[in-house]
Amino acid sequence: MPDWEELRDAGSAIKGQVMANLPELLVQLEEQVTARGGVVHWANDAAEANRIVTELVQATGEREVVKVKSMVTQEIGLNEALAEAGIDAIETDLAELIVQLADDMPSHILVPAIHRNRSEIREIFLQRMDDAPPDLTDVPRELAMAARSHLRRKFLSAKVAISGANFAVADTGTLAVVESEGNGRMCLTLPETLITVMGIEKLVPTWTDLEVFLQLLPRSSTGERMNPYTSMWTGVTPGDGPQQFHLVLLDNGRTRALADEVGRAALHCIRCSACLNVCPVYERVGGHAYGSVYPGPIGAILTPQLTGRSGAHDPNSSLPYASTLCGACFDACPVKIDIPTLLVHLRGREVDAQREDGPTAWGAAMGAASFVMASSTRFSVAERALTLGRVLANRRGTISTLPFPGSLWTNARDLPVPPKESFRRWWTRTHEGDGSS
Amino acid sequence: MNAREEILARVRTALGDGPSEDVVPPRGYRSTGSHAPGSDEALDLLVDRLEDYRAVVEAVSSADLPSAIARVLAESGSVVVPDGVPPEWVDALTSVGLEVRTDRPGAPLATGDLATGDLDTVGAVLTACRVAIAETGTIVLDAGADQGRRVITLVPDRHVCVVRRDQVVESVPEAIAILQATRPQTWISGPSATSDIELSRVEGVHGPRTLHVLIVA
Known part of the structure; x- marks a missing residue:
């Protein structure tokens, strides 16, 4: 890409322009989406967004919805909120499906199941996916095909889909979802009702601005020149795709x-x-x-x-x-x-x-450390005292329980065992009298 | 105050009272490619990129297109076509005994000639495209009469797409300039893929597992 830096400069400036003009752009987006048959909702926080989406799903009478991978719906805990209302939200991105079936948490924005290996995924599918073939192996292709057939039935019967959005174009009301697998296209095309939740910052001012971001995003995300599938839609297209479209604009701290x-x-x-x-x-x-x-x-x-x-x-x-x-x-x-x-x-x-x-334990500890380190005599005494800490070591060579206030640290993580000898004592012992010290 | 007024008020407060800055983004990036639309160089680049994504690519002459369509799809059994494709494409399909299912964009999904479930059993779909981007190996469909509703290129397992020479541009900005934002669009760059399991690439997750491109040169 000979013009990569120019694209970055443009992308950065366009986003600055979006923030500076956010009220006008949001109103413009609302007008455009509404004019083309969509319904725009506004949500102050997670609870409000979840309530809006839950009510929209309930109005359709459906108990099951398909979902496209979306960070914002994780941010607001939408799946949990829907579950409380008795609605099953099925994640359709392969990694999100793995994470959901395992009752797990995503660990990466792009590849959320990166912390699971293939044999774990096979186990998860066999135990939690009702139609997994019993002779399933741990070859990634076979695992992906098992998910394909499992999800295809869901896609063909789903009446409601929930998505996020990568971009929303203010001057046309166009929304874009960028993806690789095709589950996004399925969710955005097959159901009768589509509910899209997006943060208020995801705007770009004009259709032309997308030419910048559609070049920046795939290369920075997966390293591809272009991701396999990008879907764009504006309101409702009669006879093509969902005939009910709701856009939920979320603040939630933005x-x-x-x-x-x-x-x-x-x-x-x-x-x-x-x-x-x-x-x-x-x-x-x-x-x-x-x-x-x-x-x-x-x-x-x-x-x-x-x-x-x-x-x-x-x-x-x-x-x-x-x-x-x-x-x-x-x-x-x-x-x-x-x-x-x-x-x-x-x-x-x-x-x-x-x-x-006001004063904190952290501040007190730093004050004490500063007092000790200010004098070499006090520091030597402290070093020797520290070596005594070796009695607390467990077999792994770490310390995992300390009394208060040390417990504030060890409750969440281990502490390495202090060495037998400090560097200064080692130096004195090995270099004393050889003229090099 | 409702949520809309509350959010807009908070945004205005957050930005302060001053007039909003009139930032004009610098656009020093390339707005056109170095090859003219439809040039041999642009076509070569497109072929290279499509093959890199493991799509099947063939260049055919305009006169040979119907026979190429018949040959490529001969084993498919049944084929979905949008109702706006040239009649000789349909004739080519029926000439080799294929069952042709026509998609009519105006008809509601469930009651048209084609129900969604049917699409899962047809062998392939044949469409044209709106524009193709050489640099990124991207084919853009905008639901025009010769491309049909979005669903028809999604559910069947095989997509045969005809790209005309004059539809090939080199860069993304050139395609954006041609496309109309408000039409439903699908940008396709190779077959669907995932790297979700141990970052190992698997192709053909949900969309068509085979993408076959006929470039009419």
Whole structure:
């Protein structure tokens, strides 16, 4: 791509333009969708969106809906809300189906079942998919074909589908879903009713702007020149596809992020997952460790802004620290979100908020550490004391239970055992008198 | 206040009172390719990209198209065609004894000549396209009379698509300029695929497992 940087510049600027003109663009989108036979709903938060979707499904009389992979419906916990109302939501993306059948959590934006291997997937299918062939092997092709025939029956009988959207074009009311498997096309074409839930930030101003994002997204996401299938629809087309179309526009913390002039750039994200793939921290800890629907570097700046800060021990507030600030994510981002700067900005916000919380255990521990490290005598004594910690080691060479306040750490993760000897003692012992020290 | 007014009010507050910035995005990227639409170079690029996606590609002359259609689809048993394709395509199919099922875009899905369930049992679908993008190996259908409703190119297991030379552009922006946003569109770049199991690529998950492209040169 000779013009990759120019495309990134355009993508970044268009997203900036969307944020700056969001009220007008949202109203324009609503007008266009409505004029072409769709119905637009607005939801302040997850509960409101779930209620709207549940009522729309109930109005059709159906108890089962098919779903296209969508981050936003995970964000609002739509499947759980539907289940409470007695409605089964069937995930149709292969990985999402695996995750759903296993009662599991997605671990990656693009390949949510990356944490499962083929024999686990075979077991999940055999145990949880009623029509799995009994002689199913763990060859990926066979597993995919078992899912194909399982889902085909669902697609052909489904009356209601629920999707997200990759893009919504304000000046035409056109929605786009970008995918690989074809389950998206099935859901967007076969049922009578289509309900699309999208965050208010997913707009582009004009049809022409799509030429930028349709070049940026596939290359950043799967590395392909173009993804196998992209579906676009505008309202309702008589005689072709769903004849009832509902669009739910969701805030759920997006306006909170928008209010932060630096932080709002996180809303430019087009969910390609390039930043996950290059992140050394994500590579080590995996998607589940972030404890949020949006993992990786983008999750670390998006999630805490969407949820807001619930208090001193809100785990989401610590997400901006889950980074080495190496900057690989910024280089990989197709819309040039300066993730490292946002991380530092959000860390600063968190420190300010903690200052207002008053003294904390963390602050006290840092104060104590500072006192110890300020004097070499005190530091040597502390080092020797630390070696005593070896008695707490388990067979794996780690410490997994400590009394309070150490338990705040060990409740969630192990601590490595302190070494037998500190570096300074080793140096003194091995170099004493040889003139090199 | 309802949710709509509340959200719009919060957005306006978040953006502050000043006039919204009039950002004009820089558009230094290529708006056209280096090859003219329909040129040999554009066609070669399209063939290369389609083959890379493991689609079956053949270039045929306009005169040979009906016989190519008959040959490619001969073993399919039954074939769905949109009602707007040239009559010689349909004649080619019936000449080799194929059962032709016609899709009529105006008719409601359940009561037309074709019900959705029927599509699962037909052997193949034959359509034209609206535009093809060489650089990305993409074929775009916009539900025109010779392409039919979206569903017909989705459920059958085999899709034979006829692309005319003059429909081939090199780049995405050239295709966007031709396409009308409000028509329902399907952009197809190779057969459906997944890498969801251990990142190992499997083709033919939900859409047609075979894509066969006839380029009329």
